[in-house]
Amino acid sequence: MGLNHCEGQPYAAGSLRRALERGRMAQAYLFAGPEGCGKRLVARELAKAVLCEAPVSGDACGTCRSCRLVESGSHPDVEFFRPESGKASYPVRQLREEIRRCAYLKPALGPRRFIVIERAEALVRSSGARNEGADTLLKLLEEPAPQTCLVLLTSRPEVLPDTVRSRCQLVRFRPPPVGALVSDLVREYGLEEAEARFAAYVSGGDPETAAGLVARRKERKFLLSLRDRLLSAARLLGTMSYPELFEAAGAVESHARDWGLLSGALGVLSLIYRDGALRGLGASERVLAFPAGAEAEAAGELAGRHTPEVLVAAARRVLKAQGDARRYPARLLLLEVLFIDLKCILRAPADRREGGEVSCS
Secondary structure, X not given: OOHHHOOOOHHHHHHHXXXXXXXXXXXXXXXXXXXXXXHHHHHHHHHHHHHOOOOEOOEOOOOXXXXXXXXXXXXXXXXXXXXXXXXXXXXHHHHHHHHHHHHOOOOOOOOOEEEEEOOHHHHOOHHHOHHHHHHHHHHHHHOOOOOEEEEEEEOOHHHOOHHHHXXXXXXXXXXXXXXXXXXXXXXXXXXXXXXXXXXXXXXXXXXXXXXXHHOOHHHHHHHHHHHHHHHHHHHXXXXXXXXXXXXXXXXXXXXXXXXXXXXXXXXXXXXXXXXXXXXXXXXXXXXXXXXXXXXXXXXXXXXXXXXXXXXXXXXXXXXXXXXXXXXXXXXXXHHHHHHHHHHHHHOOOOOOOOOOOOOOO
């Protein structure tokens, strides 16, 4: 692919490519932007460009041994760190041993080593000791190995201490262009457009994540099953009994296998309520997240049963849960509480027309 072809983030990738051309690569970078916007992809392409054995116009050739190793995730000089699946913070072992050890190793093959820390904000929360994680980052930045480039990825730069942020070169990432990803998924994997749009949104617009969700038949079947359960919940939460509600929460949780997928699923749910509100206001289809498909049908049904005010309140509640998803200790409990609140919000009758806040009391 290369930095020249990171179409979803032309500004971020372009600024890095120009820095490489001028020989002004920083010792540490802070990639800041929404979840799923391609920060990990650009970090990988930056490592490829620097370590490439036969660069073309300052970018990776994509075919040499080094490029192939980075692409496959097996290059000895490129390390990606992320919290364990389902965890909201880094474990002590990763915090104290792996990151520090890898950061100070000499390059094995190339001229540099790359240490990429995903969800860097989770590092400062590790082990229940905020200062321990922050001190680890600060030590890496204050006493850097001369041949190591540290890249921090975060959707919440404000959580990182000023002492950490000030020692990194900030690269801002914009929200991902979903339309381009939808077209790519339709072309590459033969998906229906509505299915591709669901995959694009539930992955947060991240091309790598979306591809991983649809590339294999088993994964695609699992994703579509999550879609069915999410749509059922969106349509029926207002009329479900409490036993049915808890069953629906369990069905969604069992298919949202990690925090990233759960966050993406909640994002889709909020968009369905948002689209329902817009349809109720007579908005054009071009402003809808889901202009067609099962999501559009669900939004239309909701628009026929609820006022825009009610659906906006539902969307806001889902967005709050999405923001809490990374910090909540139990995914199922998060969904159960959310679904109870949504049932309360959505019980408002269709003929209610007065404005103001929707209360659950």
